Amino acid sequence: MSIQHALLTSLLEKPSTGYQLARRFDRSIGHFWQATHQQIYRELRRMAASGWVEVEEKGDDGTRKRKVYHVLAAGRDELQRWVAEPGSSGESNEALMVKLRAEAVLGPIGVRRELERLIRWHEDRLATYRAIEARDFSTDNPTRGQRLQHQVLRKGISAEEDWLGWARETLEAL
Known part of the structure; x- marks a missing residue:
């Protein structure tokens, strides 16, 4: 920018x-x-x-x-x-x-299209994170290292969910 x-x-x-x-x-x-x-x-x-x-x-x-x-x-x-x-x-x-x-x-100058595009991008990213979580972190007895790695991934999931919530509210305002 x-x-x-x-x-x-x-x-x-x-x-x-x-x-x-x-x-x-x-x-x-x-x-x-x-x-x-x-x-x-x-x-x-x-x-x-x-x-x-x-x-x-x-x-x-x-x-x-x-x-x-x-x-x-x-x-x-x-x-x-x-x-x-x-x-x-x-x-x-x-x-x-x-x-x-x-x-x-x-006034309306195209931000809606951009926000919709970014929503799709973040939805895809969230789906990827959730697939990784299901694949890599479904064991009953994870090691300490696995728990920490999972926390890093959970932070990414949380950030994407938060961004998408904000973006959908903003889309309604547009």
């Missing part, structure tokens, strides 16, 4: 100065996507050069000049393109969270 897509999402939520954006980013998207303030400013310059955002100079009334960034049509189009693009199998949750926030701002 590109930090640019996270920044476009934040700017669509509210046009901001670089400083305001960095602070908002720290309090929201920054919980699942880390970026330094330097990275944010560097990416804002790149996005402006690409025609994705425009910079509005404010503060001509004697106050300190501020640059407020607004998303342009090309930036909106880029975000929509990225959201609709399928990720890799088991795509990171970070990208999915940004895609969901983008959908919240832009």
Whole structure:
């Protein structure tokens, strides 16, 4: 995932100065996507050069000049393109969270298909874990090592069940 897509999402939520954006980013998207303030400013310059955002100079009334960034049509189009693009199998949750926030701002733009694809991927993974459990951990007197290995697998099963529960609830919200 590109930090640019996270920044476009934040700017669509509210046009901001670089400083305001960095602070908002720290309090929201920054919980699942880390970026330094330097990275944010560097990416804002790149996005402006690409025609994705425009910079509005404010503060001509004697106050300190501020640059407020607004998303342009090309930036909106880029975000929509990225959201609709399928990720890799088991795509990171970070990208999915940004895609969901983008959908919240832009309206239905394809996250449903992506979430359905990821649900199928996680269902397959859970089925694989359960098959391994049935095959490898059905003995009555497992060794200590087998019990520990089973606990590792149980953690994977639990994580998949939790993810799928969250994803199905989210699918209903879409």
